[in-house]
Amino acid sequence: TARDTAARVRECCESLAEELAAGSGPDRALARAARDWTPLGPVLAAHRVGLDVPGAWRVAALAPGADGLRLVGAAWQVSGRTGQGLAAALARVADDLRAGESSRRVVASELASARATGRLVAGLPVLAWLMGSGSGGDPLAWLLGGPAGWACLALGGGLLLGGLAWIELLARSVER
Template sequence: MTGALLLLGAALAAWPGRRTLRQTRVAGLTGSRNGGAPGRPRSALLPLPLVAGCAGAVLAVVASTPLVAALAGAAASLAARAWERRRAVAAEEARLAGLAEALGALAAELRSGRSLEEATDAAVAVCAEEESGRALARAVRAPVDGGSARGEEEAALRRVSAAVLLSGRTGCSLAAVVGAVEDDVRARRRHRLDLHSALAGPRASAVLLAGLPVLGLLMGSGVGADPWRVLTTTVPGQALLVVGVALEAAGLAWSARLTGRALR
């Protein structure tokens, strides 16, 4: 049973999330379309969930039993994966903020009478996020007509590309459309920030409820019951430990799913 749990924890640690797979496919398609040189392969670096899972398992097997090591490794890998998702969300918010800033600068430069090329260079120069600035430059200088957009940033860039194509064909004003896209991006960012603020309470409650079993273990140890020895050295206790950790993970995953659906 312990060996099976160790293999399951290693598989959970090494299994890539859907966001990671999608980012890998998008990066490959972007590199092939833009004709750029491929970057350093990410496979050469160990994923953070795998490193965290192995480290947690090693520390736990030194301090406790192999069963606790398997559970600790799986928990550490899941925690590292959740941290990576939070970093990805923060990076996306930063890119949206940089894109809104670049769009505002582009619209202001176009209204001042500068050419599209000069206005694009100025917008990229003032953009705090280099990735957003480069994406806007590609959308203006190599516009793509049509296609489906998944993220908010990609949708805004496709609207800019469509506006550039329409302006080139009909001669209509591009500054007004760019300004409208900027207003839309800023409104969406304000809406997402409001949602994050509204969900801060439920998220804190979920984390507090998840920590109550640990508090129960500490209280039991304080009165001399020694619940940790029962959970790690007896067969019924080990079964209860596995079920409890599984229920904890399921509760946290369900809470994250509910808050994630509210943010979409």
């Protein structure tokens, strides 16, 4: 899934930063990362034959959930042009990816509570029906017994479904 891929991207970035900080060269660090995660094979191949490595990172970033590889490619490019340490740049990228994952988890938990509240509110008509039945009334007979009841049932059902759909629409737009 895209979440698993995003986690692999972060792990890859951390692994590369650690290898480079420990003194390994980019070729060796990239070879290890490509061995651990096969989608990095084309990046390793580009590095070994002297092609556009940042471009290879950007191509690898097209996979669902792998957009963090664009940042790795950018760090690789900046390091190559300026001579700045690639390990430090990749460590910063890994920190950013980790912070992004943390933010996504917080958003997901907040959305879960909003969705649960919507479902709870959707169950309230059943509770009202049970209370009406328990007090000696027959709300179901009234709802199904004539045009006024049908209209109330249709309007209530429509508002209920519309509200649930709206909550889901809002949650999906936030997730994007």
